[in-house]
Amino acid sequence: MSFDHSPDTRFDTVTDRRGTQSSKWDYMEKYYGVSPGDGLAMWTADSDYPTPACVTDALQRAVDHGIFGYYPVNDEYLCAIQWWMKTRHDWPIDTDWILTTQGLGHAIGMALDVWSAPQDDIVIFSPVYHEFRNKVEKAGRRVTECPLKRVDDTYVLDLEDAQNRLSGRETMLLWCSPQNPSGRVWSVDELRAIAAFAAKNKLLLISDEVHHDLVYPGNRFVPMHVAAPEQEDRMVILTSASKTFNIAGQRTGNMIIPDAALRKQMQDRLNALDYKPAGLSLLMITAAYSPAGAEWVDAQLAYLADNRALFDAAVDAIPGVHSLPLCSTYLAWVDFSGTGMSYEEVSRRVLKDARIAPSAGPEFGAGGETFLRFNLAAPRATIKEACERLTAAFSDLQ
Numbered sequence: 001m002s003f004d005h006s007p008d009t010r011f012d013t014v015t016d017r018r019g020t021q022s023s024k025w026d027y028m029e030k031y032y033g034v035s036p037g038d039g040l041a042m043w044t045a046d047s048d049y050p051t052p053a054c055v056t057d058a059l060q061r062a063v064d065h066g067i068f069g070y071y072p073v074n075d076e077y078l079c080a081i082q083w084w085m086k087t088r089h090d091w092p093i094d095t096d097w098i099l100t101t102q103g104l105g106h107a108i109g110m111a112l113d114v115w116s117a118p119q120d121d122i123v124i125f126s127p128v129y130h131e132f133r134n135k136v137e138k139a140g141r142r143v144t145e146c147p148l149k150r151v152d153d154t155y156v157l158d159l160e161d162a163q164n165r166l167s168g169r170e171t172m173l174l175w176c177s178p179q180n181p182s183g184r185v186w187s188v189d190e191l192r193a194i195a196a197f198a199a200k201n202k203l204l205l206i207s208d209e210v211h212h213d214l215v216y217p218g219n220r221f222v223p224m225h226v227a228a229p230e231q232e233d234r235m236v237i238l239t240s241a242s243k244t245f246n247i248a249g250q251r252t253g254n255m256i257i258p259d260a261a262l263r264k265q266m267q268d269r270l271n272a273l274d275y276k277p278a279g280l281s282l283l284m285i286t287a288a289y290s291p292a293g294a295e296w297v298d299a300q301l302a303y304l305a306d307n308r309a310l311f312d313a314a315v316d317a318i319p320g321v322h323s324l325p326l327c328s329t330y331l332a333w334v335d336f337s338g339t340g341m342s343y344e345e346v347s348r349r350v351l352k353d354a355r356i357a358p359s360a361g362p363e364f365g366a367g368g369e370t371f372l373r374f375n376l377a378a379p380r381a382t383i384k385e386a387c388e389r390l391t392a393a394f395s396d397l398q
Helices: 030-031 053-065 077-087 103-115 129-136 159-164 189-201 229-234 260-272 279-288 289-316 343-353 380-392
Strands: 039-041 099-102 121-126 144-149 149-151 152-156 170-176 204-208 233-241 254-256 331-335 356-360 373-374
Touching: 039 254, 039 373, 039 380, 053 279, 053 289, 077 279, 099 103, 099 260, 103 129, 103 170, 103 204, 103 233, 103 260, 103 343, 121 129, 121 343, 129 170, 129 356, 144 159, 144 343, 159 189, 170 189, 189 204, 189 229, 204 229, 229 233, 229 260, 279 289, 289 331, 289 380, 343 356, 343 373, 343 380, 356 380
Parallel strands: 039 356, 121 144, 121 170, 170 204, 204 233
Antiparallel strands: 099 254, 149 152, 233 254, 331 373, 356 373
16 A cells, blocks of 8 residues: 555645643653653654644634633534534534533543542543543542453453452443544444443443544444433543644543533532633634645544555554554554563563654553554655564564
C-alpha cells in the first residue's frame, strides 16, 4: 500500500508544539522520561495538527472585535449542537436537554457528585479510559471493575461475569462508546444489553461518547439514547467537540440529559456552583458544528485512516507485536505479549531506545497489562518516524 499521495496540508504540516505549555509535549519528560528535544509525544489524546479554519476564523473575528465581556449559553450554540447530532449521528435532541460543563472529565466528576454518595461502588468495564477510575477514586467512591472479554482482536461483553462481580452497593455505570483504548464501536444489541444491565441493577448509566465523530468507514456509531430510548430515565450522554476538532484545552463539553428530573438535579447543582462556560469556547464549538466543520472531519478521518494503515503495517511486521484493528478513535492499542518480554522491557525499548512516549497499558485496568496506546493524530511524517523508531527498537526480533 502506498502512502505517498498528494498531501493534505491541513494535516501534513508539522507544527512545533514544544515550549507552548502543551501538556502532551512539554510535560512528557516529567511523566515518561522522554525529552521533547528528540522524543515523540504519542500519549495525551489531542492532535498535532491545527483545528479547522472555520474555528480559528471565528476566534479571529472575536479578537478583532476586541471586547471579551460576559457571554451566556445561547440559542446559536445550542442549535449548532442539535444540528450536529441530527446530521452526523441521526440523533434528534431537544436543545433543552443540553447542559454545558467544563469538559467531560468535569462532567464525570459532576455526575459522581450529584448522583452518587461517598463509598458507593461505580461500575466500569475494562480496559477503559484511565480517568474513569481516577475520577471515581478522587470522588471517594469505589470501583467495581468488570473485565471485557477479548475474542481475537475484539472486546466483547461478558455480562454474566459482570453480574457476579457486583457487590449490591453499585449506583452508577460509567460506559465508554466508542471504546477507549481499543477503538471498539458497539453494536445496537450490545448497547441495549448494557442499558438493560444498568436498569436491572438500578444503575444510572453515564455514556461517555467523546470519540463518536472519529469512526472509520464500514463502522456505524449509534448514540446510547438512540439504541435504548426506553431507558432514558436513567441515562446521561456526554459529548464534546474536543477530540474531533482538537480543542480540548477549551475545557467545554455537554451533558445531554433527556429525562427532565435528572436534568433538573444537575442544573440545580451547576447553578449552586455558579458554573458558566467560557465565551470563546462557545464561539469555537458553534463554528465547529457546521457544514465547514463536517467537511474537515471527513478529511481528517481519511487522513487518519492512512496513518492507521501505515502504523499497523509497520507494527505488525515486528514479530510478537500486534496493533488491534481500529474501528474508531486515533488511538492505536498495541499488544506486545507475543514478544515474550516483560512489560518493563517493552517500555524500556519504547521509551529509551525509540524515544517515544505512549500511554501505559496497565493504566487502563484489567486487560491492558501487555499493551501500549499510541496517538496517531499527527502529521504523516511523525507516524513514519515512529514506525522507523519502533522497528529499530525491536530489530533483534526480526
